[in-house]
Amino acid sequence: MYENTSAVLEAVRLKCVRGERLIFENVGFQLCSGEVLQIDGPNGSGKTSLLRILCGLAVAEEGEVNWKGRSINDDLAEYVREVNYIGHNNGIKSELTPLENLVVARSLMSSNREFSLMEALAQMNLSDIADIPVRKLSSGQCRRVALSRLLISQARLWILDEPFTTLDDNGRHLVQDLIATHARKGGNAVIVTHESLNLPEVILNKLTL
Amino acid sequence: MLRHINQFASPKNFYALSCKLVHYFGGACLLLFVAGVFGGLLFSPPDYQQGESVRIIYVHVPSAWMSLFVYIVMAGAGTIGLIWRIKIMDVIARSSAPLGASFTFLALATGSLWGKPMWGAWWVWDARLTSELILLFLYLGYIALQSAIEDPRMAARAGAILALIGIINIPIIHFSVEWWSTLHQGPTVSKLDAPSIHIDMLIPLLLMALAYMCYFISAVLMRARCDLLALERNSAWVGELIGERSR
């Protein structure tokens, strides 16, 4: 199966039910190495639910998600090593500083040890505030702290839920550049956003729920 | 293999099968209950020590047995539902809880009524009674958790975990009378050698136990059917069913 298609990430006939309400069904797509998928749709169409299914946090009512030709539930622990999920919530603690937050994040994920945390923060324009507790930062700066996790991880699949909310123009460009670079190196990204993405030299698939 | 089981346990097939089973077990329950009540109240002899008061045994002991049995069913069905994601099992686990709570309450209440004249106290804090009371709390907690979580699938799975945590109480209840020197008497029927109860009393007792069991099965199936219809109300087979009925 895997030999015939070069799809790395494949979703087959996914169905999602919340409570007694059908959110979506028959959702499927294939991503080959280096491809990016943009997911769009009206509020409540299940974009976040789909992302949570893709990263293995939730289980679909029906259908399957395959990674490199195998169902992700075969070995979820192995799969999540390849995933970097930045959800709607930033997953950072407001009592800790950006640097401390990154220390915890790095120890949890398969990280690129050579890339120092300060470098990551510098690349996100956060070096001045690396030692200020996150609760004193603006929401855009918080989002940048969360997104700087992308820089320290070695995950091949990025799953991003509305990454651009509360970011300024500079931040948007920064993150789009990151995604494009990641894709050109052969990585994949699944992004929920309403904005039109500008990713030069990258195959961009679109899925509307 | 799993697909076969899933097929068999599909809500539609289960619904059709349970319609028949409810009738069989309901009828059996009624017959056994009548036989048990008459046997227990009229034909069985009074006890050599307790006299006529012993007759409460025919209500008390089966409900105490059922309180444990239903918990095991609830935890077992919940676990199967949790691991293999079989919806029917979730529904059965959820439907069992109020029945189990009722049996437990009945066991505690009748035990209390029996204890007052026999032991001389409505309630004593011995191991059997305390652990049975904790069982009632576990059932109530399970029901409260079910009603607090809106998503029925998540509720069922969370309930399964809670039931599994609480299952440690079941052996404690069963063996409490042997492990601790309690006021409550030891097991009578399940002793490995011959049961130390006279055959004329044993038969109505077993009849009543079977009646309780049939009641539980038919009641849990009825509850499960209602639950299932509500859960699957958007699915095709329920639509067909309603169409057939209204025609």
Added chain:
Amino acid sequence: MKSNLLDVFMTILKRDLSLGLSRSSEIANPLIFFFIVVMIFPFALGPESNLLQRIMPGVIWIAVLLSATLSLDMMFRSDFEDGSLELMLLSRYPMTLLIMAKITAHWLLTGAPLILASIFLGVLLNLPVESLLYLFITMMLGTPVLSMVGSAVMALTVGLRGGGVLLALLILPLYIPVLIFSIAAIDNAILGLPITGEIYILGALLVLAITLAPFATSTSLRIRFG
């Protein structure tokens, strides 16, 4: 691999400890609550010291159960709300390991201070030395069980509306065995009776909790996210 596991355990432990210390009210409030509950009893029962001495170990244990229940909220709620738990569930390490670190931190932040507070109150209320000693021993064995069983049940109710009362409803019946055997041990110890049986049981409960709680908690958390 081995040292990595230890590293990540220590990282999470340090993180939770520093988070707890920076939100000092979350640690202080259960302790204050504990003192108030214990102090209410003399008001209700009168200051007769014989009676108080007899019931105080039980009173202190009940207060510990209640404030342990209150303190469980800090274990998962903020992590649930800000998405940190998702990060942990998607980490490369087994969730059970991270949960053990969180439980350890929770015990250090709440269980250990409660033990110290109990001994302090015991001295203040003139409890005999045996009571104090066995209060200490039973609490060393019992309070970790409270944290562990609590984490499993807390994981089930995290993020639910009205979760606080529900949590108490679910958890207090599960705490009863710890209470029963601790009090039995203290009572017997005061009378000079053997207490090895009760201590064995508390030890068995502790081992059982250590074995099963991390798995139950991680399954519960996955369910709450699923």
Added chain:
Amino acid sequence: MNRKRRNVVFAVCFIVAGMTIATTLALKAFRENLLYFYSPSQVQAGKAPQSRPFRIGGLVEEKSVVRNPDNLTVQFVLTDTMQTVTVVYDGILPDLFREGKGVVANGKLRSDGVFEAFEVLAKHDENYMPPEVADALAAANKPITVNSVVKPE
């Protein structure tokens, strides 16, 4: 797959080891005496508490029950076939209170060694039979086991 299997094996070993230790501890505990009530032998050996209430369990000795005709006060002797304790009680006795049967009394030991009960509970055994059968058994001199109160030491 390999890593996953190793994790599963590790988890299973961990659980099995934990359960084994817990069971061992619990079994050790049950070999100790987890008391709900004290036996007359223990009371006579001075093992029961002196200054506070406790429960005492045993058989009511045959022909030891003395009722006071003026009030409800009853006096009887409790035995575990080795030692005896005299019990006084002021109240209504339960139906099952018989000579030769098991009871559990809740109360305090007086300084003269008499147990002053404020509650007497009858412990009935797990045997149920019609009176005729019991009579027949008695006639055949087959002992009906009523020793569930008296724990063999």
